[in-house]
Amino acid sequence: DIQMTQSPSSLSASVGDRVTISCRASQSISNYLNWYQQKSGRAPEVLIYGASSLQSGVPSRFSGSGSGTDFTLSISSLQPEDFATYYCQQGYRTPYTFGQGTKLEI
Amino acid sequence: QVQLQQWGAGLLRPSETLSLTCAVYGGSFSGYFWTWIRQPPGKGLEWIGQINHRGHTNYNPSLESRVFLSVDTSSNQISLKLRSVTAADAAVYFCARVTPFCSSTTCYTADAWGQGTTVTVSS
Secondary structure: OOOEEEEOOEEEOOOOOOEEEEEEEOOOOOOOEEEEEEOOOOOOEEEEEOOOEEOOOOOOOEEEEEEOOEEEEEEOOOOHHHOOEEEEEEOOOOOOOEOOOEEEEO | OOEEEEEEOOEEOOOOOEEEEEEEEOOOOOOOEEEEEEEOOOOOOEEEEEEOOOOOEEEOOOOOOOEEEEEEOOOOEEEEEEOOOOHHHOEEEEEEEEOOOEOOOOEOOEEEEOOOEEEEEOO
């Protein structure tokens, strides 16, 4: 299985801050990397697909970058609704494994 | 607008079989992989497996000996069965739609999800 490792596991920030979350794959996955946001009690929602493409309807303050094994999710100016847990997932090979999650807290 | 609605038994005893169904409303049923993902309480997401409209499956090796996915194209439903459950199988189970290719709008992305079903395992 391809292992996905996110860092940090948790992150404290304030409204208006810029934050970055990292995701590393145990082998090259090209750009087959998705980012999801999950709020408490709800299903995850896709933010970024193909490492850097913004899902339709997602605010432009979210961006993704990277290729191969190292990827980054950035949020340019945190809004109150952005406090949630974020997961990366590789779509390169089954099982389509997830990172362990990054909890973004105030 | 595709919608996924799922249901199934939420309370099981150890050694029983978990059985969940997910119905797909709206949108195309073929051309996608229909996926099950679970989330233990307070933990991260685990990919269980996927099935397409032809019944082609991929399973997580960690669960492959106990899991079975099936599809009913006449009603656009997919089903999950997990045998011999233990407390470690307690989780919220989600069904999701995954596009099995990359394009300008997707890349092996789970872009539609069911509401989740909480499964508890207790004697």
